[in-house]
Amino acid sequence: MRCLVTGATGYIGGRLAPRLLEAGHAVRCLSRSAGRLRDVPWKDRVEIVEADLLDPSSLVAALDGIEVVYFLVHSLGQADFEQRDRQAATNMAAAARAAGVRRIIYLGGPEPPADEHPSAHLRSRAEVARILLASGVPTVVLRAPVIIGSGSASFEMLRHLTERLPAMITPRWVSNRIQPIAVRDVLRYLIGAADLPPEVNRGFDIGGADVLTYAEMMRRYARVAGLPRRIILPTRVLSPWLSAHWVGLITPVPNAIARPLVASLVHEAVAHENDLTELLPGPTEPTRGGKQKATPDVLGFDESVRLALGKIRDADVETRWSTASGGDAAAEPLPSDPKWSGGSLYLDERCRPVEAPPEHLWRVIEGIGGENGWYSFPLAWSVRGWLDRLAGGVGLRRGRRDQHRLRVGEALDWWRVEEIEPGSLLRLRAEMKVPGRAWLEMRAEPSPSGGSVYRQRAVFLPRGLAGHLYWASVLPFHGLVFAGMARNITAEAEESLRRRPAQPVADG
Incomplete structure (x- = not known):
């Protein structure tokens, strides 16, 4: 018909x-x-x-x-x-x-x-x-x-x-x-x-x-x-x-x-x-x-x-x-839907060019957390971990299983590894105590100039009024934490290029 x-x-x-x-x-x-x-x-x-x-x-x-x-x-x-x-x-x-x-x-x-x-x-x-x-x-x-x-x-x-x-x-x-x-x-x-x-x-x-x-x-x-x-x-x-x-x-x-x-x-x-x-x-x-x-x-x-x-x-x-x-995920609108539809979704997105190939950038991304830390404002991460433990959460005490490799489903400090595309994508789901759901996504992409591009996105889906108030309360710190994180990850990738050649990317 x-x-x-x-x-x-x-x-x-x-x-x-x-x-x-x-x-x-x-x-x-x-x-x-x-x-x-x-x-x-x-x-x-x-x-x-x-x-x-x-x-x-x-x-x-x-x-x-x-x-x-x-x-x-x-x-x-x-x-x-x-x-x-x-x-x-x-x-x-x-x-x-x-x-x-x-x-x-x-x-x-x-x-x-x-x-x-x-x-x-x-x-x-x-x-x-x-x-x-x-x-x-x-x-x-x-x-x-x-x-x-x-x-x-x-x-x-x-x-x-x-x-x-x-x-x-x-x-x-x-x-x-x-x-x-x-x-x-x-x-x-x-x-x-x-x-x-x-x-x-x-x-x-x-x-x-x-x-x-x-x-x-x-x-x-x-x-x-x-x-x-x-x-x-x-x-x-x-x-x-x-x-x-x-x-x-x-x-x-x-x-x-x-x-x-x-x-x-x-x-x-x-x-x-x-x-x-x-x-x-x-x-x-x-x-x-x-x-x-x-x-x-x-x-x-x-x-x-x-x-x-x-x-x-x-x-x-x-x-x-x-x-x-x-x-x-929550069910979100289609591309043809109005911009105001689909519920509240808060994003913090960062993008930086990297004077190093994607494999060097990926090695830094996959090695994040645990003893390597989160590449920004260590005191802020520590305080947030203590507060999470006081609220009954996991805090930062879980660390990571392997210093160099991650697997889907394993714990990483207060995160859970939700998805990995070896060499290009790491997505973490937060297991800290927050009034909503949160994710942190990091990508390594090739650049036409021969280097790479680092993309970072923090996503928060608030639950109730407390969720909206929570996001507003932490928003002033994002410039320090997330901007510093993107800046330091890219700097570490560039420094690693000068120190040693990249290791082959593992098959997840």
């Missing part, structure tokens, strides 16, 4: 396109700027067309030969988003009908009761749904509430509010019921909707296995994330307008997006029917014998959060940030 994915540079579209490819479909991605897809790993497997949904003439070529259109765009965050989304839907409806498209699939929002005054966000979503359903092209509208997945604006609001505020005074809408759904279940419904019979032209409510209040979602998120129980005190004072500004202050979600999303939370978002699950086959998973067995139709809230946070190993989480922390 030939599918057009609009919004391929967005949160859902960027995850749907590779899933469609896996399902055997031919995929064309529409974007106003093809360059925004240059970093996605599947770009060479799709056709990319540049078009603007507000320019009807540009849609003719984009829809040529297309059978199914995924309408996954919105202008949320812009002042005139209702007008822009109305025009985009109208243009797509007319162009799809003229091109002979077999089906349109639209991911919208929950539909509030008729007796309520809907927020601008939900009002716009409902209007777009009506336009597409009246297009003359069979259309499926999926009405989704809060989507649980790293990179989703709604999930990022929940994540940051819960992690950064151990106690909070909340508006009364935190008592409204919501039926959150995992992003992988949304993707499954989107893919399955393409195979519905041509007479199906309607909207469907979709939701996860649990119906919770927003306050319950924050408490359960805290439990899954390993945070202390959150204290939540509802009040009638905070209006949606004030709440949105508070969300904008506490979380990295831009105010222009937070305001309409918070305004939508004044409405309950619970599925009123479950018709789509009866029309689509449920998910399956392979058994040891190679057969497929049915799994629950949709995920519960806790499991959805575990997947979003990367706490379920070997799960099919396409957002995993493996370049920083290996298999124990």
Whole structure:
């Protein structure tokens, strides 16, 4: 089936396109700027067309030969988003009908009761749904509430509010019921909707296995994330307008997006029917014998959060940030996601040229720790080790097993060797007592000039407010510790070149 994915540079579209490819479909991605897809790993497997949904003439070529259109765009965050989304839907409806498209699939929002005054966000979503359903092209509208997945604006609001505020005074809408759904279940419904019979032209409510209040979602998120129980005190004072500004202050979600999303939370978002699950086959998973067995139709809230946070190993989480922390990483956004998505991540990065070949630099990197020390401010490392032991940690007393060689999984002072690429990469995971997770990564890379380049990166994923305060407290020392470390490691590599030839690199 030939599918057009609009919004391929967005949160859902960027995850749907590779899933469609896996399902055997031919995929064309529409974007106003093809360059925004240059970093996605599947770009060479799709056709990319540049078009603007507000320019009807540009849609003719984009829809040529297309059978199914995924309408996954919105202008949320812009002042005139209702007008822009109305025009985009109208243009797509007319162009799809003229091109002979077999089906349109639209991911919208929950539909509030008729007796309520809907927020601008939900009002716009409902209007777009009506336009597409009246297009003359069979259309499926999926009405989704809060989507649980790293990179989703709604999930990022929940994540940051819960992690950064151990106690909070909340508006009364935190008592409204919501039926959150995992992003992988949304993707499954989107893919399955393409195979519905041509007479199906309607909207469907979709939701996860649990119906919770927003306050319950924050408490359960805290439990899954390993945070202390959150204290939540509802009040009638905070209006949606004030709440949105508070969300904008506490979380990295831009105010222009937070305001309409918070305004939508004044409405309950619970599925009123479950018709789509009866029309689509449920998910399956392979058994040891190679057969497929049915799994629950949709995920519960806790499991959805575990997947979003990367706490379920070997799960099919396409957002995993493996370049920083290996298999124990949190699920991070795709290259096409907004910069503010994916949770808090603190980095200290250093890069220095080295007038010595990579093998000399690598020998210094692999020999770090133990009796050789950490090449910067020994007193600071010693004090931090004593403090760690006082807190019940391992401190620096473990040393290292071998003076020259390291192996994956062995202890190195208060670190654990997580990954080694002999001659090029050493990644250490901290086992000291810190309110979060920390890694130290060191790389030796060849330089076109004949020498090498030393790259050093310290990574910290904070847990709760204490984690953010911890990073702020140690930040003033980074210039001394990490800058000195990079400077002294490179100097030692250059000095080793003058003292003796490099030893062959061992095979890990």
